[in-house]
Amino acid sequence: MWFATLLRRIAALPRLALKALRRSPRLLWRAVKATPRALRLGAKGVWRGTKATGRGLRAAYRGLRAPAGRLSVQVVLTVLALAGALAAGWLVVPGAGPAWSFGTEPTPEAAETPLALSPEGALDAAPAPGLPADTTPVGDILDPTEAATESPTSAATSPAGPTSLDAWAADLSDLGIPQRALVAYGRGELVSAAQNPGCNLSWTTLAGIGATETTHGTIDGNQIQADGTTLTDIIGPIHGEWGPMQFLPSTWEHWKADGDGDGESDPHDIDDAVTAAANYLCHDNRDMSRPDGWYAALWSYNPRDDYVKKVFDRADEYGRKSTT
Known part of the structure; x- marks a missing residue:
C-alpha cells in the first residue's frame, strides 16, 4: 500500500516541477515591480531619520550653548579627566595610594610605651655612633679645680645654682621641655661634672x-x-619601671x-632620677x-638601636636649638 503511494508521488514530480517553472516568472515579475516602491519607502525612511538626527543635533547645540549646558560639559570633562588620571596612575604604579583605595584600612600604630633601663649589653655590630651638639648651660659652671674640692650636692644646691638654672631654663622655653624638667637636666650636668669629671656628660643627652x-x-x-x-x-606597663627616667626597681x-640634697633618693623625683x-x-x-x-653609654642604658637613635635625634635637636 505505502509502496504504491510512493510510486505515485515520484511519478508526479515532473508535473509539479513544470507547474513551478510556469509560476516562477510571475513571482519574479511581482518582485521586480515591488522593488522601486521598496526603494522609495527606504529612501523616505533614511531622509526622515536624517532630518530627525539634524533636529536632535541642533537641539543639543542650543542646549550646550546655554549656561547650564556649558556647566554640564565642564563637569563631564573634569570627571573624565580625573578618572583618566587615576586609571593611568594605577596602571603606572598599582601599589601607590592610600590603603583605603585598595579596600583595606591601615593598621593603627601601637602607642609608644616607656622604655626601661636595661642592664648593660654587648656592643655588637653597632651602627656608626653619633654625638649630640656640644652645648653648655648658661650660669654657674664648676671649674675643674673646684670639682675636686667642692661636694656635688653643695655645688648643685648652692644659692646661686638654682637661680641661674631657673633663668637658663626660662631662656630655653622654646625647646618644648617643661622648665622644671629642664632645671633637673641642667643640674644633672653640673652634678655629673663634679662626680664624673672625665665623663663630659651634656644636659642634652639627659x-x-x-x-x-x-x-x-x-x-x-x-x-x-x-x-x-x-x-x-x-609606673611602666611591662616591667614596672619607675619614674620619669624609667628605672627598673633592681x-x-x-x-x-x-640629686637635690633633700636626704631622700626617690625615682619619682626628677632631680634624683636624672x-x-x-x-x-x-x-x-x-x-x-x-x-x-x-x-656605648646609651646602648647600655637600653640596648636597642631604635632607642639610641631616638635619644640621639632628640638630644641633637635640643643642642642645635639651644645654640641658635
Missing part, C-alpha cells in the same frame, strides 16, 4: 633620654611638680641618688664627648 622615656615626666597627662616629683607615680636600688641616670651613663670611665663612648 633631656633626650627624658623625652624618649616619658616625655619629660608628662606621659599620660602627668606633670613635674615644683619639688621635682611627678603628680602621680609613673637597677634603681644599685644606682639610686639624691642624677642616677648620669651616674649610670658615666660608669666604667666613659667619655661622653667621644662618639663611641656616647653610643
Whole structure:
C-alpha cells in the first residue's frame, strides 16, 4: 500500500516541477515591480531619520550653548579627566595610594610605651655612633679645680645654682621641655661634672633620654611638680619601671641618688632620677664627648638601636636649638 503511494508521488514530480517553472516568472515579475516602491519607502525612511538626527543635533547645540549646558560639559570633562588620571596612575604604579583605595584600612600604630633601663649589653655590630651638639648651660659652671674640692650636692644646691638654672631654663622655653624638667637636666650636668669629671656628660643627652622615656615626666597627662616629683607615680606597663627616667626597681636600688640634697633618693623625683641616670651613663670611665663612648653609654642604658637613635635625634635637636 505505502509502496504504491510512493510510486505515485515520484511519478508526479515532473508535473509539479513544470507547474513551478510556469509560476516562477510571475513571482519574479511581482518582485521586480515591488522593488522601486521598496526603494522609495527606504529612501523616505533614511531622509526622515536624517532630518530627525539634524533636529536632535541642533537641539543639543542650543542646549550646550546655554549656561547650564556649558556647566554640564565642564563637569563631564573634569570627571573624565580625573578618572583618566587615576586609571593611568594605577596602571603606572598599582601599589601607590592610600590603603583605603585598595579596600583595606591601615593598621593603627601601637602607642609608644616607656622604655626601661636595661642592664648593660654587648656592643655588637653597632651602627656608626653619633654625638649630640656640644652645648653648655648658661650660669654657674664648676671649674675643674673646684670639682675636686667642692661636694656635688653643695655645688648643685648652692644659692646661686638654682637661680641661674631657673633663668637658663626660662631662656630655653622654646625647646618644648617643661622648665622644671629642664632645671633637673641642667643640674644633672653640673652634678655629673663634679662626680664624673672625665665623663663630659651634656644636659642634652639627659633631656633626650627624658623625652624618649616619658616625655619629660608628662606621659599620660602627668606633670613635674615644683619639688621635682611627678603628680602621680609613673609606673611602666611591662616591667614596672619607675619614674620619669624609667628605672627598673633592681637597677634603681644599685644606682639610686639624691640629686637635690633633700636626704631622700626617690625615682619619682626628677632631680634624683636624672642624677642616677648620669651616674649610670658615666660608669666604667666613659667619655661622653667621644662618639663611641656616647653610643656605648646609651646602648647600655637600653640596648636597642631604635632607642639610641631616638635619644640621639632628640638630644641633637635640643643642642642645635639651644645654640641658635
